[in-house]
Amino acid sequence: MAKKVSGQLKLQIPAGKANPSPPVGPALGQRGINIMEFCKAFNAATQNVGDFKVPVIITVYEDRSFTFITKTPPVSELIMKEIKLSKGSSSPKAEKVGKLNREQIERIAEVKMPDLNTKEMEQAIKIVAGSARSMGVQVEL
Secondary structure, eight states: OOOOEEEEEEEEEETTOOOSSTTHHHHHHHTTOOHHHHHHHHHHHHTTSOSOEEEEEEEEETTSOEEEEEOOOOHHHHHHHHTTOSSOOSSTTTOOOEEEEHHHHHHHHHHHGGGSSOSOHHHHHHHHHHHHHHTTEEEEO
């Protein structure tokens, strides 16, 4: 018989750097999850991702056990790493902070494809391009 789910948590944690300090510790502690067990499992699962924040969905069961699913890094972080930015523009329509060409956008779309709500590469490219524009990055398709 399947375990009964008591809740879900969604967090963004730096890959391979989960530790019991806030925000991870308090969020897991409220649900009665063994914090160190989660940190060890998460760090082992994300050690090869690089220095990105990794979205994770943690499913908590009534017996205080848990499972988690890691997602791909956010598009904004992939864009910033691709064009070596520290942050996006504060006024994206007026102030441009960088340029992305089609080849770069395709690379980002390939990485992000498993988590996007499309199976077509053209649509994935449009999604990534839209995110780039909202950050103040000039897009050349």
